[in-house]
Amino acid sequence: MTPWLSIVGIGEDGLDGLSAAARALVEGAEVLVGGERHLAMVPEDGRRRIVWPKPLRAAFDEIAAHKPRRVCVLATGDPLCFGVGRMLLQRFPIEEVAILPSPSAFSLACARLGWSLPDVETLTVHGRPVAALQSFIQPGARLLILSAGSESPAAVAALLRERRYGRSEVTVLEHLGGAKESLRSSTAEDWPDDPVAELNSIAVDCRAEPGTPLLPRTPGLPDAAFRHDGQLTKREVRAATLAALAPVQGQRLWDVGAGCGSIAVEWLRAAPRAEAVALERRSDRMALIAENAQALGVPRLAVVAGEAPAALAELEPPDAVFIGGGATVPGVFEACWAALRPGGRLVANVVTLEGEAALLRWRQEIGGALTRIAVSRAEPVGGFLGWRPLMPVTQFAAAKS
Ligand SMILES: C[S@@+](CC[C@H](N)C(=O)[O-])C[C@H]1O[C@@H](n2cnc3c(N)ncnc32)[C@H](O)[C@@H]1O
Known part of the structure; x- marks a missing residue:
């Protein structure tokens, strides 16, 4: 039997990009939950909608109160990849939840860049300090970073310059998988002041300047x-x-x-x-x-x-x-x-x-x-x-x- 609660990962291509099974869950739900951006992808049809409050947890009691009616949460990409899935599973046991992922922003970025996912560091500055990237900046490392918003690429470029990794190639990937998709690259040194879309991810090919201290993650730093x-x-x-x-x-x-x-x-x-x-x-x-x-x-x-x-x-x-x-x-x-x-x-x-x-x-x-x-x-x-x-x-x- 399909669980009462489902989490469907949706991409920038909206309902059209969903599998038949994921679409059936969205269409069969009595209650839809999601951010404004996600809910706007489903035409209004009188069904109950819960827009995520801040913090998200504030909606969990209401979601629980709908059980056993079918509730479908719309999430970005893979809900268990830096998404709402983890938090929902702290409240609702996996036996009660069906999760249907779409490709994550990481998978889409790898597909555009020709990078192999296990060979890159998958990181986020969404709700986390940019400083947390520091230990992953290593010569030759490839980083994929989820953004907090339009300011994140410039902040990442600034951090790379500070660490004397200004020669690194930085690519900003906007609206991956949607009609507005766009990719732009520059070195961190020459990072332009151009506006960036709110929805973006960042790829970094780390290149150190000569003489930059090597700071590995193994203990025993200088x-x-x-x-x-x-x-x-x-x-x-x-x-x-x-x-x-x-x-x-x-x-x-x-x-x-x-x-x-x-x-x-x-x-x-x-x-x-x-x-x-x-x-x-x-x-x-x-x-x-x-x-x-x-x-x-x-x-x-x-x-x-x-x-x-x-x-x-x-x-x-x-x-x-x-x-x-x-x-x-x-x-x-x-x-x-x-x-x-x-x-x-x-x-x-x-x-x-x-x-x-x-x-x-x-x-x-x-x-x-x-x-x-x-x-x-x-x-x-x-x-x-x-x-x-x-x-x-x-x-x-x-x-x-
Ligand atoms: C809370 S995370 C959710 C990630 C999601 N679970 C996934 O699998 O992609 C949100 C961040 O993911 C990145 N992201 C999600 N969808 C994107 C897209 N279509 N294009 C570019 N970046 C995207 C952005 O950096 C955004 O700030």
Whole structure:
């Protein structure tokens, strides 16, 4: 039996572009739901129409009240590709919903450009900050970006110029699949000031200028990639720390005493659907964390003001905890370990003997591994090169069963 609720993806070609099955759902529905643009594609025939309010969720009770009458939601393209489908499925179980997708804007853009969909990064700035694109800007990368509106292509071009990717080819694809479809390309450097349609998507073929720093998403970015006041986990130690924390999609990190936020930033870059909270008591450092999160493409990093252990009680339980400062503060370790979810990892780095004494006690209590990381970097000594040691770091890593 066809479920009472259907979500039909519709393109710029309107009802004519729908399959027979999708058309039957639209025609057979007693209630139609959608944005003004979508509902305008169906001639008025006296059926009940619900225009999406803001926020969309505000209409969900009314939709539910119509059950078991047939309700058809009209959505753009593929409803489960950055569309209303995801939110509707948080309220209505999939068993009650029939979803009939049309090609997404990504598929249509690939078809026009001759790009293979699995070879491109599929991104959006619709309702999300443009800064979130940063970590995907890599030499040779191809990006497809859903727009927030007519201003988005210029904002993307500006970001590329800032990152010294001005030579990238940017294509704006307007009204894909409709009578008003149009494609225009330029380099980010020469991006023209011409008006762009509200409905557009953006394609970027990333090309770096010579000498542009390479910022991969694997942990261990150069120290110079971060703004800091000296409180930075150095590159080699940072890479080893992230390896022990093991970033996993969907998991949450607490970066306790985050300094400039480098560990949380790299956790989020490594797993684009992971979460992180940076806890920091100093407001000047909180500002640095926020700045690094923006510049390195993870504006979703939650920066929380406060002192451990007291402030930890307010946070959602973590899957991984990094204690970069505060290993000797009474109660910090105990609070982190207690909050950690099963399977979670706790990693603590110290450089003092007092810190080491604390780590040894923790190891005796709960097991885990102690590792000493001693890094020396070759630096000029007079006219020669000599090893300059960084302070050795003792690292404790334990997993909770
Ligand atoms: C909320 S998203 C919905 C995406 C949709 N679910 C899909 O599969 O294409 C809306 C954004 O998709 C892009 N988009 C959707 N249809 C488009 C079209 N026909 N031409 C160009 N861009 C389109 C625009 O960037 C628009 O702002």
